[in-house]
Amino acid sequence: MIAMRLRAFFIAGAISAALASASFAKSSKGKTSAKPASARPAAAATPAPKPTPAPSDWQVIKVGPRDYLSADNIAKFYGLLGNVDSTGKSVVLNDGRNQLQITLNSREAVVNGVRNWLCFPVIAQDGKFLVSRIDLAKTIEPQLRPQMLQQPGRVQTIVLDPGHGGFDKGALSAFGSEKEYALDVARRLRSLLVAKGFKVVMTRENDVFLPLDLRARIANATRDSIFVSLHFNATSNREATGFEIFSLTPRGAPSTADDALALHFLNMQAGSAVDAESFELSTAVYHSIVGHLPEFDRGIKRARFAVLRQTKIPAILVEGGFLTETGDSKHVADPAWRTKYAEAICTGIENYRNLAEKKQRPMLVADYRAQAAGEITVVDLAQPPSSLEPSPAPAVVPVSNTKQDPNQEP
Ligand SMILES: [Zn+2]
Secondary structure: OHHHHHHHHOHHHHHHHHHOOOOOOOOOOOOEOOOOOOOOOOOOOOOOOOOOOOHHHOOOEEEOOEEEEEHHHHHHHHOOEEEEOOOOOEEEEEOOOOEEEEEEOOOEEEEOOEEEEOOOOEEEEOOEEEEEHHHHHHHHHHHHOHHHOOOOOOOOEEEEEEOOEOOEOOOEOOOOEHHHHHHHHHHHHHHHHHHOOOEEEEOOOOOOOOOHHHHHHHHHOOOOEEEEEEEEEOOOOOOOOOEEEEEEOOOOOOOOOOOOOOHHHOOOOOOOOOHHHHHHHHHHHHHHHHHHOOOOEEEEEEEOOHHHHOOOOOEEEEEEEEOOOHHHHHHHOOHHHHHHHHHHHHHHHHHHHHHHHHOOOOOOHHHHHHHHHHHHHHHOOOOOHHHHOOOOOOOOOOOOOOOOOOOOOO
């Protein structure tokens, strides 16, 4: 461990060298200062998990109005080793279990094998990659140390919220409508959850219209519960495809679909008392979905959708694919696929319950793929070992992140 920590010290130098010829972010440069003893890498409104890092472990760097932590500081704190890619634009921090990839001037990150969207772009200053403090506290720390989640509530009841209904059909494909698919997945998921010992409340059981605030009120009337809103996607870009998942945008940060530099989003819109739980729930469910199904990983995102904003229990919204894309719309129309999708969400919810109630770390996408490879071993012993390799992780390529009007409800 000492060797690892020592090696991590050298990342700053490696990053400096790699950045020597790279273009730097055009952020206004502020003075670098150590914070007073009370400083933590957390948003001001919400206390960081305990035990917190000793203040001396973090050197907070102020750039313009915002606090940042350097990549080498993050590596050192978590005991990660760092590598800068040949372009000098990306850093991968790794300890064999946790992995964090960040890219200069980008909000796109890869955390433990799945795409994430940071609230603010990674910037560079004095040869160091800098990650905003709110991203460290609200997105990175919860994934590198999920077991630090503070006093999560029990998870006995799952509130399933099939999107749309009645005259509101939601997205449409050549085969059907979002309102039908969402309700169908909710019904499949309900059976699976009940079999696992959960109680299930549905915001709608039939094809009826339900206002968003009523959905939230139904959720808020339950105890020891979590809220899972089920949707399918649509966009004018007919090639957009894949899964994405949302939890509430942290206080003082832009949503994923917002321009990070649009200052009017940086007001003090309330977060939620259960932000951390909601985010852990979104990562647990998303890893299971991406780990079980091969569709494209669009990532873990943030939004201020009404059902996320108004619910007072841990809440997520899952987008199960694009009804405007041929491939996605075909498999969403397949009942067998919808069963697999419901099973993946169920497993993610179980993983969240194990985290909340037993401090058991949720499985990651790599765990699910390894597990799937193991199942092949059991089923077909005649196969040569080479065929038992887990399928490779999807290539991490930048995708357009502007699929819709940021203020539009899904
Ligand atoms: Zn929808």
